[in-house]
Amino acid sequence: MSLVLEAVRVRLAGRTLVGPLALTVADGETVTVMGPSGSGKSTLLDVVTGTLAPAFRAEGRVLLDGRDLAGLAPEQRGIGILFQDPMLFPHLSVGGNLAFGMPRRVRGRARRARIAAVLAEAGLEGLADRDPATLSGGQAARVALMRVLLAEPRALLLDEPFSRLDAALRARVRAFVFEHVEVRGLPTLLVTHDPEDARGRVVRIGGG
Amino acid sequence: MLRLFPPLTLALFLLPVAAGLLGTALPSLGWMPGAGGPAPTLAAWRALAAAPGLAESLALSLAIGLLSTVLSLALALTIAAGAQGTRLMAWVRRALAPLLALPHVAVALGLAFLLAPSGWIARLLSPWATGWTLPPDIATAPDPWGLAAVLALVLKETPYLLLMLLAALGQVRADRAVRVARTLGHGPGAAWVRVVLPQVYPLVRLPVYAVLAYGLSVVDVALVLAPATPGPLAVAVVRWLGDPDLAVRMQGAAGAVVQTGLVVLVIALWRGGEGVVARLAQPWLGAGPGSRAGRDRARRVGGTAALAAALPIAGLTALALAGMALWSLADSWFWPAPWPAALTLETWRRHLGEATWPLWTTVTVGLAATAAALVLALGTLEHERTRGLTPGRASEILLYVPLLVPQVGFLFGVQTVAALARLDGTWIGVVWSHLLFVLPYVFLALADPHRRLDPRWRRAAQGLGAGPWRVFGRVTVPLLLRPLLFAAAIGFAVSVAQYLPTLFLGAGRYPTLTTEAVALSAGGDRRVIGVHVFLQAALPLLVFAVALAVPRWLSRHRRGLQGGEAPP
Numbered sequence: 001m002s003l004v005l006e007a008v009r010v011r012l013a014g015r016t017l018v019g020p021l022a023l024t025v026a027d028g029e030t031v032t033v034m035g036p037s038g039s040g041k042s043t044l045l046d047v048v049t050g051t052l053a054p055a056f057r058a059e060g061r062v063l064l065d066g067r068d069l070a071g072l073a074p075e076q077r078g079i080g081i082l083f084q085d086p087m088l089f090p091h092l093s094v095g096g097n098l099a100f101g102m103p104r105r106v107r108g109r110a111r112r113a114r115i116a117a118v119l120a121e122a123g124l125e126g127l128a129d130r131d132p133a134t135l136s137g138g139q140a141a142r143v144a145l146m147r148v149l150l151a152e153p154r155a156l157l158l159d160e161p162f163s164r165l166d167a168a169l170r171a172r173v174r175a176f177v178f179e180h181v182e183v184r185g186l187p188t189l190l191v192t193h194d195p196e197d198a199r200g201r202v203v204r205i206g207g208g
Numbered sequence: 209m210l211r212l213f214p215p216l217t218l219a220l221f222l223l224p225v226a227a228g229l230l231g232t233a234l235p236s237l238g239w240m241p242g243a244g245g246p247a248p249t250l251a252a253w254r255a256l257a258a259a260p261g262l263a264e265s266l267a268l269s270l271a272i273g274l275l276s277t278v279l280s281l282a283l284a285l286t287i288a289a290g291a292q293g294t295r296l297m298a299w300v301r302r303a304l305a306p307l308l309a310l311p312h313v314a315v316a317l318g319l320a321f322l323l324a325p326s327g328w329i330a331r332l333l334s335p336w337a338t339g340w341t342l343p344p345d346i347a348t349a350p351d352p353w354g355l356a357a358v359l360a361l362v363l364k365e366t367p368y369l370l371l372m373l374l375a376a377l378g379q380v381r382a383d384r385a386v387r388v389a390r391t392l393g394h395g396p397g398a399a400w401v402r403v404v405l406p407q408v409y410p411l412v413r414l415p416v417y418a419v420l421a422y423g424l425s426v427v428d429v430a431l432v433l434a435p436a437t438p439g440p441l442a443v444a445v446v447r448w449l450g451d452p453d454l455a456v457r458m459q460g461a462a463g464a465v466v467q468t469g470l471v472v473l474v475i476a477l478w479r480g481g482e483g484v485v486a487r488l489a490q491p492w493l494g495a496g497p498g499s500r501a502g503r504d505r506a507r508r509v510g511g512t513a514a515l516a517a518a519l520p521i522a523g524l525t526a527l528a529l530a531g532m533a534l535w536s537l538a539d540s541w542f543w544p545a546p547w548p549a550a551l552t553l554e555t556w557r558r559h560l561g562e563a564t565w566p567l568w569t570t571v572t573v574g575l576a577a578t579a580a581a582l583v584l585a586l587g588t589l590e591h592e593r594t595r596g597l598t599p600g601r602a603s604e605i606l607l608y609v610p611l612l613v614p615q616v617g618f619l620f621g622v623q624t625v626a627a628l629a630r631l632d633g634t635w636i637g638v639v640w641s642h643l644l645f646v647l648p649y650v651f652l653a654l655a656d657p658h659r660r661l662d663p664r665w666r667r668a669a670q671g672l673g674a675g676p677w678r679v680f681g682r683v684t685v686p687l688l689l690r691p692l693l694f695a696a697a698i699g700f701a702v703s704v705a706q707y708l709p710t711l712f713l714g715a716g717r718y719p720t721l722t723t724e725a726v727a728l729s730a731g732g733d734r735r736v737i738g739v740h741v742f743l744q745a746a747l748p749l750l751v752f753a754v755a756l757a758v759p760r761w762l763s764r765h766r767r768g769l770q771g772g773e774a775p776p
Contacts, residue, residue, distance in 0.1 A: 051667050054596040074670035075679075081671040083664050090768030091686040100682070101672025133768030151672040 002026045003048075003155040003187040008060035010043050010052070018044050020060065023203055025155070025187035030178065030200035033191045039206025041191035045157050048189070049081055050074040064155055080153030082161040082177075086144035088132035094119075094143055095128030101151030118146040122176075137165055141173045149180060156181055158190040162197050210594060213587030218606065220584065221644050224622050225610055229468070231621025236462035240454070241628060252458035256466070259459065261438025269440040269470065272354045273424030276361035281416060283362065283517045284369035289400040290514025293383060300514075301374070303522050305756065307367040308698065309748040310525065311705035313725050314741045316360040316432040318528025321535065321734060323349035323356055326543050328531045334544040343543055350435050357433040357440075361426065363525050365419045366517075369412065375656065376411035380404065393497035397510045402493055409482075414604065418611040420478060421471045425614030428707035428722065432729045441467050442616045446708070449620050461620060468617035475612070529745055536738030555735040563724070563743060570704055570720040570747065573635070577642040578699035581650040582692070588651070589658045590680070599655070607651055610644045619712040626713060633715030641709035646699040653695035657688055690759040690769075697755035701748035721747070 002024055009019035018040035025031045035041050046052040048062050051074050062069045069077050088097050098115045106114060115128055122142040132140060141161070148156065161177065162170045178199065181188050190199060234240070238249035256262065291297040321327050326343035334340040349356040382404045389399035425442040434440055439447075445467055448460025535541065536555055538548035592599060622641065623632055631637040661684070669683045685692065710720050719727075721744040728737050763769035 049667065049671060051663075051670065054594075073675070074667070075673050075675050078673075079671060081667065083668065085664070087662075087664055087668040088768075089665070089669075089683060089686075090766055091689075091763065100669070100674070103673075131766050131768070133766065147672065153671070 002029075002065070003189060004061075004063040005048070006061040006063065008044070008047055008058065008062065010040060010047060011057045011059070012055060017056070018205060021203070021205065022060075025189055027187055028182055028185040030181070030188040030190055032198040032200060032202045033189065034193065034195070034198055034202055034204050035191075035206035036193055039193075041193075041205065042159055044205070045081065045159055045189070045191060048155075048157060049079055050077055078152075078154040079157060080148035080151055080155070081157040081159060082144055082148060084160050084164050086132075086140040088135075088140055088143060088147070090133060092132070093128065094124075094130045094132055094135070097132060097143060098128070098147050098150055101147060103152060114150065118150060121180075122146050138169045138173055141165065141169075142176060145177055145180060149184065153186065156186045156188045158188065158192075160192050160194075160197070161190075163192070163194060210587060210591040213584065213591045217584045217588050217647070220640075221610060221647050222606065224625070224640070224644060225613060225618050227625045228618030228621035229613065231624040232461050232464045232468075232618055233621075234461075235458050235620075235624070236465050238458060240458065241624060251455070252462040255455065255459040256462040259444070259463075261444075262441075265438045265441040265444050266466075266470070268354050268434065268438075269424055269442065269467075270474070272357050272361070272426065272430070272434065272440060273420060273474065275355075276358045276365060276423040277416065277420045279358065279362045280365035280369055280419060283366045283521065284373055285405070286517045287366075287370055287514045288373045288377065289397055289404070290510040290512075290517070292377075292386060292396070292400060292404075294511055294514075296511060296514055296518070300370070300518060303518075304367050304371055304374075305694075305697075305752050306749055307364075307522065307525060308371060309701045309745075309752045310364070310529070311701070311722055311744050311748065312360065312364050312426075313428045313432065313705070313707065313722050314532075314745040315363050315525060315528055316357070316429040317725060317729055317737055317741050318532045319356065319360050319363070319524070320349045320432055320729070321531045322524070322528050323359075328527070328546075331544045332546050340544070347435075350433050352435050354430075354434045354440070357426070357429050359524075360429050360433055361423050363521055363528075365423070366521055369415060369419060372412045372415040373408060376408045377404070379411060380407040382408070395497070395510075398497070406486075406493070413482075414608045414612075417475050417478070418608060420475060421612045421614055424471050424474060425467055425616055427616065428726055431726055441470070442614065445616050446711075449616070464614075464616050464618075464620055467614050471612070471614050471617070529741065532734075532738040532741040534738070535734045536742050538735060538738075555739055559736050559739050563721070563739060566719045566721050566724045567743060567747075569635075569638075569718045570722070570744075573639050573642055573710075573718070573720065574700045574703035574747075576639045577646045577703045578650065578696050580639070580643055581647040581699050582654075582696055584647060585651040585654050585695070586658075586692075589655060590684075593658075593663075599659070607648045611648055615708045619708050623712045632713060633717045635718060637713040638710055638718045641713040642703045642706050645706060645709065646702050649702050650695045650699040653698050654688075654691060657691035661687060687769075689762070693755035693758060697748070697752045700751045704744065704748050 004024045005021055007020045007022055009021070010017045021044070023031055033041055033044060043052070043056065046056075047058045048069070050069065050072060052058055064078065088094070089100065092100065095115050098118060099111060102111060102114065112128075116125075119125055119127055122145075124139060124142065127135075127139075132143065135143065158177070162174050165173055174197070190197070192198060236252050238247070238251060287300060291300050322329055324330070324343075325346055325348055327349070330338070330340065330343065338344075382400075385403040385407070386396065386399045389403045390396060394402060426440070427442045427446055430440045430443050434443065436443075438444060441463060445460050445463035448456050448463060451457055451460065534548060537551045537553070539550035539552040539554070541548035619641070626632040626637050631640070665683055665687060666679050669679045674682065704720070705722060706720075707722050707726060710718060710723050714720075714723070721740055725737065725740040725744055728740060759769070
C-alpha cells in the first residue's frame with residue numbers, strides 16, 4: 001500500500017513544466033522532491049491533491065493504496081497537505097480548526113476528548129478555545145499538523161512546510177512532524193528547495 | 209451549476225439595457241407597441257428640434273456634467289495626493305463610508321435649505337453681518353447656472369472617486385513609488401503626480417466616465433437644485449416621457465436618444481483630452497526635481513490642500529443633513545432666527561404614518577436587489593475561480609455599461625419591454641430595475657477581495673475533506689465576511705438612492721423615500737421634507753453601521769481577522 005506516481009507530466013500551453021516523473025512512496029516512507037523555485041514542485045502537489053488550475057494539463061496516473069485518484073474531487077482523495085504557512089482558519093478557535101477535518105462519526109464527548117488528546121500530544125494542553133492568531137509560530141505549525149492528522153488522511157504532502165520557521169524552531173518542528181508521520185505509517189511526499197529539509201529518498205526535478 | 213452564473217448575470221442586466229435602448233430609439237421614429245403605424249416618421253425629431261429652450265437645456269446639461277466631474281476629480285486627486293502617508297488618510301478613510309451611504313437627493317434637499325436666500329447660511333449671517341432684514345431676492349438654490357446642482361454632485365461624487373482612487377492606489381503600491389521618487393529628490397506632491405497619477409488614472413478611468421455620465425444626465429438632483437425652465441435635458445426628457453399625449457412621449461424618446469448621444473460624445477471627447485494632457489505633460493514628467501525652496505513649499509502645501517479640499521465636503525454635507533434633521537423637529541423657525549424657537553415631535557407624529565409605505569418599499573426593494581446582486585456576483589466570481597479564468601478588461605467594461613449609459617436613455621425602453629411582460633408597476637419590476645445599478649457596485653466591491661483570497665485556504669479545507677459547499681460556507685464566506693457585508697451596504701445604499709428606475713418601473717404604485725422626497729421638494733414644506741430626508745439618510749447609514757459592526761463583533765476574539773485581510 002502506498003502513494004504511486006506513474007509517468008506524471010504537467011503541461012502548460014503545450015510546454016512541459018514537470019516530469020515525466022515516476023515514483024513510489026511506501027507506507028511510512030518519506031520521499032523528497034527537490035528543485036529550485038519555479039521548477040513546478042507545487043504544481044506537482046496540485047496534481048496529487050486534484051487542485052491543478054484548469055490552464056494546466058496533467059498526464060499519467062496517481063494511485064493511492066492501489067486506487068486511481070483520477071476524477072476524484074480533492075476532498076474525496078484522503079490526501080492531507082501542509083503548506084509553508086500553517087493556514088489555521090482565523091475565524092475558528094484552535095479546537096475549531098482541529099475539529100474541521102475530523103470525521104463526523106466521532107461525536108460529542110469523544111470528539112472533544114480527541115481534540116484534548118492531540119493538543120496534549122502536541123504539548124498544547126488546554127488551548128482548544130484559543131484564537132489561532134495568538135499562537136507562536138512553532139505552536140501554530142504543530143496545530144496545523146495535528147489538524148491534518150485528525151482528518152485521517154492516507155497520505156501526506158508537505159509543501160516546504162519548514163521554510164518560514166527560524167533555524168532553532170525548524171529542527172524542533174521537523175522532528176515533531178516526522179515523529180508523528182512515522183508513527184502513523186503514512187506515505188509522505190515532501191517538496192523543498194532546501195537540501196537541509198530533505199529526508200529519505202531524494203528525487204530532483206527542474207535541473208535543481 | 210456555477211456555469212450558469214456568468215450568462216445569467218449578463219442576461220439579467222445587459223439585455224434590459226440593450227432592449228431599453230432599442231425600446232427608446234424605436235418610439236422616437238414613431239413606432240411604439242399599441243400605437244402608431246409601422247411606417248417610420250421623423251415627426252418626433254422635428255417636434256424635439258422645435259421644442260423651446262432645447263439649446264439652453266443642452267448647455268445646462270453640459271455645464272453641470274463637465275463642471276461637477278472636473279471639480280470632483282480635482283478634489284479627489286488633491287485629497288488622495290495630499291493625504292498620502294499622513295494621518296489625515298486614516299480620517300479620510302473613516303469618513304468615506306457615511307458620505308457614500310447618503311442618497312444624492314438627501315444631500316441636494318439639505319443643500320437647498322443651506323443655500324436658499326432664506327436658508328441656514330443666510331440666517332446664521334443675518335442681519336448682523338449681511339444687513340438683510342428680509343431674505344434677499346436672489347436665486348441661489350436653484351440658481352440660473354446650475355451651480356447649486358454642481359455643488360450637490362461634487363459633495364457626492366468626490367467621496368466616490370476617492371474610494372476608487374484609494375482602491376487603485378493599493379494596486380500600484382503608491383507608497384513605495386512615492387518613497388523612491390522622493391529619495392531621487394522630488395517633493396511629495398510632485399512625486400505623486402509624476403509616478404503615481406500616470407499609473408492610477410487608467411485604473412479609475414471607468415469610474416470617472418460613470419461620474420461624467422451621471423452628471424450629464426442627472427434628474428433627481430436637478431429637480432431639486434437646477435433651474436426649472438427650461439431645465440437640463442434629462443429633466444425635460446423625463447417630463448415629456450411622462451406626458452399623457454403620445455406625440456409628446458415620442459418627442460421625449462427622441463430627447464432620450466439625444467441624451468445618450470450627448471453622453472457618448474462627451475466621454476469620447478474626454479478620452480481624447482486625456483491623450484492630449486498626457487502628451488503635453490510628457491516633457492515635465494521626465495524633467496528632474498525642481499528647486500529646493502519649491503519642494504519645501506510643496507511639502508507644506510500638500511497636506512493643507514488635502515485638508516482644505518476634504519473639510520468643506522464633509523462639513524457641508526454634515527451641515528446640510530443637520531439642517532433638515534432640525535427642520536423635522538422644528539416647532540416654528542422664522543427668518544432670520546438661526547435656530548428653531550422650540551423643538552417638537554409633532555411633525556414626526558403627523559407624517560411618519562404616511563412615510564411607512566415608502567419606507568417599507570425602500571427597505572424590501574433594497575434588501576431584495578442587494579441579495580440578488582450578492583448571489584449573482586458571488587456565483588460569477590466562484591465560477592471564475594473554479595475555471596481558473598482571469599478577468600479581462602472586457603468584462604469590467606460590460607459591468608460599467610448600466611453606469612455609463614444615461615438612465616433616461618434606456619429606462620423608458622425598459623418600461624415598454626416590462627409592460628409587454630406585464631412587469632411594470634410590480635414589486636419584482638422595481639427590484640429588477642434597481643438590480644441593474646446595484647449589481648455593478650456590489651460586484652466591483654466584492655471582486656478584488658474575492659480574487660485576492662489565498663487559494664491555499666480552499667485547498668487546506670479540501671485536504672481536510674470539506675466538499676464545495678462546506679468550503680464555501682465554512683471558509684470562503686467567513687473569511688470574506690467583512691467585504692461581503694461592505695458590498696451589501698453599498699448595494700443597499702445604491703438602491704435607496706434610485707429615483708428614475710423606481711419612477712419608471714414602479715408606475716407610481718411603489719413610491720420610495722427617494723421618490724417621495726423629490727415629490728415633496730416641489731411643495732416646499734421644510735418640516736415634512738426634513739422627515740423624509742432624515743429617514744432617507746438614516747436608513748443607509750444604519751445599514752453601513754451594521755455592516756461594519758457585525759464582523760467586528762463576530763471576530764472580537766479573533767485577532768487574525770481584525771486587520772481585514774486574512775493572515776496565512
